[in-house]
Amino acid sequence: MNPRDRLLNCLKGKKVDIVPALSVTQTATVELMRMTDSEWPEAHSDPEKMVKLAVSGHEIAGLEAVRYPFCLTVLAEAMGCEVNMGAMDIQPSIVSNPYSNNSDIPQIPDDLEKRGRIPVMLEVAELIRDKLDENVPIIAGLVGPATLTAHLMGTSNFLIGLIKKPEYVRQFLEVSTDICIRHANNLLEHGADVVCVPDGxxxxxxxxxxxxxxxxxxxxxxxxxxxxxxxxxxxxxxINAILEPLSECGFEGISVEEKIIDLQTAKEILGDKSKLIGNVSTSGTMLMRSYDDVKNEAKNCLEEGVDVLAPGCGIAPNTPLKNIKALVDARNEYYQR
Incomplete structure (x- = not known):
């Protein structure tokens, strides 16, 4: 199987020859930025730089998918949040919450697709698809509705509102979900194969x-x-406490980080409802430890039964390139036993 068929068949619940080895979360590192002359923060907005940096995760680091973008601020920015675009090794962050001091429910703008960096995200999907052959899957990320709501109204307002203003928060979440649905479908229509929804x-x-x-x-x-x-x-x-209800939502895959220690039990909870993705530690292992340590942890994930081998969270910008390559190397060695 080629990487695209392997991933999509896996998510469909069909049998695959080997477990896919890739990242459903952000893949850019300082090393890759320098190798491709596509550095943050410019690569968060410049289509050509974003394409080169995203594709390098596949062409240089060896991951079996291309994943973009590199931050969680695109939809919030389009809906009025101010964004600090960060630095070469610091991701963008939200610095204002336009609904923090009122009880308004946002309206989805008719021109949403023309706002902020959304046009860039749609263009990049097409550019990546044109650049790659059809055998490589494209994974597009977008923030989930809870995090988008927290960005727009402020995290503390969101958490307090769940208790004190539950109907207001419920209505706000409905609008945020509508925005996420619209953006996800646009990404898929422009060339993405899979959408990944981080929603911590x-x-x-x-x-x-x-x-x-x-x-x-x-x-x-x-x-x-x-x-x-x-x-x-x-x-x-x-997320052990919510794995079962999460598995009932309809996601074809659920990506978990290293705090899910018992992967076999997690896989049993998901059953045939969703595929388990993960969960090599990004900060504790991929960033801080050796190539062999990454391979050993990756092989343990495979032994425990993950359906897709992947980092447990977004790859830290200062992660060594060799430690990303270790994921595919470990998978290959695992199947050569």
């Missing part, structure tokens, strides 16, 4: 699992129903 604000580290069931799960179900393509959820932290 929805996890047990911040909200009670009962609130996830009540507020987030219905929006995820609607997102998965209305997005016409493959969908992967990514959530940081220990």
């Amino acid at each position: 604000t929805a996890g047990p580290d911040l909200i009670d699992p009962a609130m996830f069931e009540n507020f987030i799960k219905p929006e995820y179900q609607r997102f998965c129903r209305d997005v016409k393509g493959f969908k992967v959820s990514h959530m940081c932290g220990d």
Whole structure:
């Protein structure tokens, strides 16, 4: 199988020859930026630089997919948040929340696709598809509805609102989900094969699992129903408490980080509803330890039964290139035993 067929068949629940080795989260590193002359922060906005940097994760680092963009601020910026674009080794961050001091519900602008960097995201999907052969999958990232809501109203307002203004937050989440659905479908229509939805604000580290069931799960179900393509959820932290309801939302894949220690149990919980993706530690192993350490942890993930071998979170910008290559090397060695 080629990498694209392998990933898409895996997400469909079909048998594949070997486990895909790739990243559903951000892949840019300082080393790759220098090798491609495509550095942050320019590569967050410049289509050509974004394409070169994203594709380098496949062509240079060897990952079996191209994943872009490199931050979680695109939709928030388009909806009015101010963004600090960061530096060569620092990702963009939200610095203002336009709905922090009122109780308004945002309206989706008719010209959403023309706002902020959204036009760049759509153009880049087409450029990557033109640059690559059809055998390489493209994974496009977009922030999830809980995190988008927190960006727009402020995280503390979101968390307090879940308790004190539940109907207001529910209405806000519905609009955020509508925005995510619209953007995800646009990305897929412009060439992406899979959309990945990081939404750490929805996890047990911040909200009670009962609130996830009540507020987030219905929006995820609607997102998965209305997005016409493959969908992967990514959530940081220990999400054992919500793995079962998350598996019932309709995501073809669920990406977990290293805090999910018992991968076999996680895989049993997901059953045939969703594929398990992960979960080599990005900060503890890929960034800080050796090539052999990365390979050993990757092989353990394979032994535990992951369906897609991947970093447990976004790759840190200062991660050594050899430690990214270790993922595919470990997978290949695992199947040569």
